[in-house]
Amino acid sequence: MLRARGSGRRPVMLAIAGDSAAGKTTLTRGLVRCLGAERMTAVCVDDYHRYDRAERAGKPFTALHPDCNHIDIMEQHLQLLSMGEPILKPVYDHATGELVRPELVEPRDFVIVEGLLPLHTRLARACFDISVYLDPPEPLRHSWKVRRDCDKRGYSPEQVMAELARREPESAAYIRPQRKYADIVVRFAPVAGRLDPPGTPLSAELLLRPTIDHPELADVLDGASGDADKPLHLRLHRDDDGRPVDALHVHGYVSPEESQVVKKAIWERLGARAGAGLPDPDALGRLGDAGTSDPLAITQLLLLPHLLNTFTCGESSLSRPA
Numbered sequence: 001m002l003r004a005r006g007s008g009r010r011p012v013m014l015a016i017a018g019d020s021a022a023g024k025t026t027l028t029r030g031l032v033r034c035l036g037a038e039r040m041t042a043v044c045v046d047d048y049h050r051y052d053r054a055e056r057a058g059k060p061f062t063a064l065h066p067d068c069n070h071i072d073i074m075e076q077h078l079q080l081l082s083m084g085e086p087i088l089k090p091v092y093d094h095a096t097g098e099l100v101r102p103e104l105v106e107p108r109d110f111v112i113v114e115g116l117l118p119l120h121t122r123l124a125r126a127c128f129d130i131s132v133y134l135d136p137p138e139p140l141r142h143s144w145k146v147r148r149d150c151d152k153r154g155y156s157p158e159q160v161m162a163e164l165a166r167r168e169p170e171s172a173a174y175i176r177p178q179r180k181y182a183d184i185v186v187r188f189a190p191v192a193g194r195l196d197p198p199g200t201p202l203s204a205e206l207l208l209r210p211t212i213d214h215p216e217l218a219d220v221l222d223g224a225s226g227d228a229d230k231p232l233h234l235r236l237h238r239d240d241d242g243r244p245v246d247a248l249h250v251h252g253y254v255s256p257e258e259s260q261v262v263k264k265a266i267w268e269r270l271g272a273r274a275g276a277g278l279p280d281p282d283a284l285g286r287l288g289d290a291g292t293s294d295p296l297a298i299t300q301l302l303l304l305p306h307l308l309n310t311f312t313c314g315e316s317s318l319s320r321p322a
């Protein structure tokens with residue numbers, strides 16, 4: 001088995017998949033800040049776009065289509081990273097829509113790979129220890145995309161709405177099918193039927209699939225399991241294939257005191273596993289200019305045991321079934 005250069009270990013590989021503006025970068029950024037940039041490598045697979053923005057405009061497909069991306073090169077690079085090897089990664093600049101000079105990426109202890117298609121192929125999936133799919137309701141994602149693309153990528157609202165409509169068949173064909181391969185499915189959304197005051201963060205629902213071991217949460221939630229009146233509770237759901245699956249609900253109206261109790265309990269358990277670099281809890285739950293969100297912080301916190309546990313155990317990522 002190949003080992004990571006220098007460290008003598010292979011990195012822990014985390015995939016964060018989802019459609020455009022589903023919140024992948026937001027989730028990733030907090031994890032990187034929390035564990036420290038010196039231990040984390042974050043790769044966005046938008047960099048594997050085959051065409052720049054001008055070339056893409058003349059194609060019969062959108063950026064979501066596998067043919068619009070160097071999926072084979074992405075697979076090769078994921079394999080190299082998962083074995084601790086460096087890559088010369090292409091770079092796509094969203095500010096200009098151009099493909100620019102490639103960059104050298106060396107995997108650190110943890111590698112987060114986020115983007116549109118990281119779970120599209122069997123070979124790509126086999127490179128990950130943990131996989132997350134972000135699944136916000138479509139109207140919410142559309143509003144996030146319009147705001148983000150107009151603020152940061154130079155589009156008008158009409159252009160973004162037209163592009164979303166054009167992309168819908170490819171979202172259905174290539175992006176959403178990845179949901180079934182994720183170990184954890186995360187949905188940020190308002191709670192149906194509640195009128196919370198403006199500024200209340202979105203709630204998070206996390207499907208915790210039995211494809212990986214999840215931290216024991218019943219004692220952390222202090223008897224709230226199954227009690228849907230509590231802002232933090234576990235429930236048994238039916239997954240898309242009809243199988244039962246645990247769902248953790250973290251409601252946006254959770255009080256700072258209640259969320260603090262849960263965060264502290266998860267945090268204390270992490271302490272022993274964090275090793276030399278103890279994570280920074282204040283980095284979690286940040287929404288850029290839009291303040292902070294406890295449901296986001298708890299979602300990020302729940303991913304840390306997966307990262308730290310796998311790192312401590314040093315398990316082989318390639319031994320997982322695809």
Ligand SMILES: Nc1ncnc2c1ncn2[C@@H]1O[C@H](COP(=O)(O)OP(=O)(O)OP(=O)(O)O)[C@@H](O)[C@H]1O
Pocket residue numbers: 018019020021022023024025026027115116144145148188202287290293296
């Ligand atoms: N949990 C959240 N709560 C509220 N707003 C959010 C949340 N996650 C993301 N957003 C909003 O959605 C926008 C898009 O998020 P982000 O940039 O993380 O998406 P992305 O999946 O990385 O997008 P892309 O793949 O297109 O680059 C953010 O600018 C933010 O406004």
Ligand SMILES: O=C(CO)[C@H](O)[C@H](O)COP(=O)(O)O
Pocket residue numbers: 020021046053063093094095097116153
């Ligand atoms: O779906 C997307 C993921 O971010 C982008 O729209 C895609 O990467 C193309 O980028 P741009 O719109 O900046 O040309």
